Amino acid sequence: MAKVFEKPASFYSEFERKSAGHKKTTHYCPGCGHGNVHKMIAEAIEDLGVAERSVFVSPVGCSVFGYYYFNSGNFQSAHGRAAAVATGIKRANPDSIVMSYQGDGDLAAIGTAETVHAANRGENISVFFINNAIYGMTGGQMAPTTMIGQRTTTTPRGRTEVDHGNPVRMCEILATLPAPTFITRVGLGNSKQIMQARKAIRKALQIQIEGKGYSFVEILAPCPTGWKMDPPEARDHLTKVMEEIFPLGVYKDVSDEAEAGHWNRISKPFDVEARHAYLQSMKTPLSLEPVPLAKDLACKFAGFGGQGVLTLGLFLAQVGMKAGHQVSWIPAYGPEMRGGTANCSVNICRGRIGAPTVDHPNVLVVMNQPSLDMFEDTVVDGGWIFVDSGICTGVPDRKRLRAIMLPATEIADKIGSPKVANVVMLGAICAATGIFGADYVKETLRIIIKRKELLDTNLLAFDAGWQAVVEQG
Numbered sequence: 090m091a092k093v094f095e096k097p098a099s100f101y102s103e104f105e106r107k108s109a110g111h112k113k114t115t116h117y118c119p120g121c122g123h124g125n126v127h128k129m130i131a132e133a134i135e136d137l138g139v140a141e142r143s144v145f146v147s148p149v150g151c152s153v154f155g156y157y158y159f160n161s162g163n164f165q166s167a168h169g170r171a172a173a174v175a176t177g178i179k180r181a182n183p184d185s186i187v188m189s190y191q192g193d194g195d196l197a198a199i200g201t202a203e204t205v206h207a208a209n210r211g212e213n214i215s216v217f218f219i220n221n222a223i224y225g226m227t228g229g230q231m232a233p234t235t236m237i238g239q240r241t242t243t244t245p246r247g248r249t250e251v252d253h254g255n256p257v258r259m260c261e262i263l264a265t266l267p268a269p270t271f272i273t274r275v276g277l278g279n280s281k282q283i284m285q286a287r288k289a290i291r292k293a294l295q296i297q298i299e300g301k302g303y304s305f306v307e308i309l310a311p312c313p314t315g316w317k318m319d320p321p322e323a324r325d326h327l328t329k330v331m332e333e334i335f336p337l338g339v340y341k342d343v344s345d346e347a348e349a350g351h352w353n354r355i356s357k358p359f360d361v362e363a364r365h366a367y368l369q370s371m372k373t374p375l376s377l378e379p380v381p382l383a384k385d386l387a388c389k390f391a392g393f394g395g396q397g398v399l400t401l402g403l404f405l406a407q408v409g410m411k412a413g414h415q416v417s418w419i420p421a422y423g424p425e426m427r428g429g430t431a432n433c434s435v436n437i438c439r440g441r442i443g444a445p446t447v448d449h450p451n452v453l454v455v456m457n458q459p460s461l462d463m464f465e466d467t468v469v470d471g472g473w474i475f476v477d478s479g480i481c482t483g484v485p486d487r488k489r490l491r492a493i494m495l496p497a498t499e500i501a502d503k504i505g506s507p508k509v510a511n512v513v514m515l516g517a518i519c520a521a522t523g524i525f526g527a528d529y530v531k532e533t534l535r536i537i538i539k540r541k542e543l544l545d546t547n548l549l550a551f552d553a554g555w556q557a558v559v560e561q562g
């Protein structure tokens with residue numbers, strides 16, 4: 090039977106997103122490692138039969154245009170954030186096969202925190218780390234992996250330990266963590282290494298397909314342009330020099346022991362179950378019992394900057410969190426520090442939160458007229474709207490919405506501080522919706538507000554808001 094060699098179907102046959110005249114070739118320089126690795130990933134995706142489920146997360150760096158080439162789901166993330174973006178995609182779509190593809194500047198400089206924490210959480214993703222010891226895209230500056238003595242545009246006399254520190258070795262660092270399943274370093278220096286790299290890429294994807302957790306494949310790759318070498322010289326440099334500093338090999342592999350869905354429990358430096366039970370049994374004075382939630386809340390809090398609408402959202406989100414629910418809080422600031430508009434979205438849900446921004450709230454609090462004008466129509470039918478009636482001149486549509494008109498700022502003034510108008514509103518929301526009991530919320534405020542005088546004023550404000558709603562019947 091004839092063997093047919095062709096481009097994998099998970100690679101576009103023509104790169105339509107590129108400009109006219111460049112639809113057949115990649116944008117990479119001759120001899121660049123990115124092209125090789127792209128091809129290996131595309132072949133693996135196809136051979137493993139996951140093309141329809143694959144999502145490729147491109148970084149900022151020379152491979153920023155990954156979406157030109159991969160006929161898969163594609164995301165282009167902000168610099169260094171690929172592992173965080175991949176985490177979000179995977180968690181929201183557990184059936185997807187998510188690849189975080191990153192250079193050394195992206196992964197080991199600006200993105201170090203995301204990288205370490207995604208690995209430490211044992212996210213079920215595959216990370217492909219292209220280490221060419223330089224910032225290729227921006228013209229050859231020093232990278233965290235640049236070697237001692239290596240000349241770059243920012244180390245014209247060579248990197249030194251004293252001025253710049255030693256090259257960062259990511260496999261060695263990540264292998265100290267208990268959660269990752271597979272950590273390996275491979276190279277593209279010769280055909281034997283390329284075969285090993287191919288195998289490692291497949292293995293990383295296979296581990297994810299089986300739900301066994303986090304894989305990290307570091308690939309030593311040539312950058313002839315940044316290194317000022319021709320492609321054969323660059324390959325030699327890779328095997329003769331880079332490998333000494335970055336030894337190839339498997340740094341961690343617990344894939345045989347890993348169980349699907351329990352990947353971050355597989356290597357046990359201590360008895361995880363016993364430790365967890367012990368921590369759960371600790372009763373600190375600050376712990377609160379969970380309370381059930383009758384209805385998911387999607388809230389928007391809006392007003393002038395300085396009125397405390399963001400803090401109001403934060404308080405309610407914290408109460409929801411203490412009560413044991415899924416919560417999110419996303420602020421949106423106007424450009425001015427004070428006097429500008431501000432709003433935030435808060436979700437408090439029994440299940441997973443799909444998107445943190447709230448476009449159609451079932452609870453809206455408006456502390457000024459522009460916010461009432463802007464957001465009233467976005468509230469779902471039958472939703473709640475809380476209006477600071479001392480500030481807003483308009484009246485919401487009471488036929489469509491459940492409206493509470495409350496002079497929150499005036500009430501706060503009487504208590505002694507207009508700043509606690511937001512907590513007056515918090516009291517009103519809890520009283521009207523019945524979402525959380527007064528004692529429970531006040532207990533949470535006692536935990537989160539540390540200064541006694543502030544706490545006392547806030548507790549008074551909460552009670553006043555609650556009372557005002559009770560009096561309205």
Ligand SMILES: Cc1ncc(C[n+]2csc(CCOP(=O)(O)OP(=O)(O)O)c2C)c(N)n1
Pocket residue numbers: 149150151152168191192193194195196199219221223224225226227232
């Ligand atoms: C927030 C931010 N900071 C800096 C940059 C500039 N920048 C673009 S790519 C890059 C480094 C790329 O190097 P690397 O991750 O090693 O990838 P390579 O280009 O070598 O593949 C930098 C610093 C940017 N785009 N965004």
Ligand code: SF4
Pocket residue numbers: 116117118120121122123151221225226311312313314315
């Ligand atoms: S600059 Fe280096 S990393 Fe970038 S495309 Fe060229 S060879 Fe590849």
